[in-house]
Amino acid sequence: MKTYPFLRIVIRLYWLALIILIGLMAYPIKDILWSTENANIVNIANVSTSEGPPIAPELIAEIKLGKTLFKANCGTCHNRNMKSNMTGPALAGVKERWSDYPITDLYSWIRNSAALIKSGHPKAIEVYNEYNKASMTSFNSLTDEDAAAILTYVESVK
Ligand code: HEC
Missing domain, CATH: 1.10.760.10 (Cytochrome c-like domain)
Known part of the structure; x- marks a missing residue:
């Protein structure tokens, strides 16, 4: 499949932004996620x-x-x-x-x-x-x- 370099960069940036966003959203509940029972x-x-x-x-x-x-x-x-x-x-x-x-x-x-x-x-x-x-x-x-x-x-x- 032929891909366009520009499009690939945009898609990568999109994923990066998504991961950062999830990280930011998870930050306030990190104590709940990580603490042991x-x-x-x-x-x-x-x-x-x-x-x-x-x-x-x-x-x-x-x-x-x-x-x-x-x-x-x-x-x-x-x-x-x-x-x-x-x-x-x-x-x-x-x-x-x-x-x-x-x-x-x-x-x-x-x-x-x-x-x-x-x-x-x-x-x-x-x-x-x-x-x-x-x-x-x-x-x-x-x-x-x-x-x-x-x-x-x-x-x-x-
Ligand atoms: C209705 C109020 C009341 C409730 C409910 C109550 N207490 Fe008391 N307690 C007092 C008072 C007033 C004193 C001071 C002694 C006296 O005048 O009888 C006291 C004194 C004590 C003391 C002695 C403190 C000291 O410095 O020697 C202990 C220990 C104590 N209470 C434990 C408890 C526990 C444990 C509970 C629950 C299971 C409890 N009390 C529920 C009012 C209460």
Whole structure:
């Protein structure tokens, strides 16, 4: 087939322009196209991926569960940024603040703070008095694993 040199150049330029155009259109969604599944999940969980060792899949799953439970049960009173007080205190560093007691005490608090206060737990009473005796809802259906997941999520928020 006889081709005209000029036409061939035009066709090449046409393809070049098309490829550049597709590239430009794809640019805004490049993160979606290129990110691995885990990287997406980590983004959802607000965990920084830029530093430190890679995060284990089980930990990512726990953080995701914690985030879901937090949003459903705790977010109305505890700030999602974990740093500012709302109705309830900021939760960042709460494990550290309760570290004089077994972690299960903190789970008990989360499940039913009123019961723990009533049992005479010193830390529970201290927190209760500190926040003007406002009451936290009880969440009797939360398991220790659920509470642990919420706390892991709380700590993952930077
Ligand atoms: C109705 C509002 C409310 C909801 C909902 C709520 N909290 Fe609270 N939370 C409080 C208040 C108020 C305090 C302060 C202590 C008190 O007065 O009982 C508190 C205290 C706490 C503390 C102790 C903080 C510290 O610094 O020692 C933890 C931990 C906690 N909440 C976790 C949770 C979790 C987890 C959930 C969801 C499962 C939740 N809270 C849901 C209001 C709430």
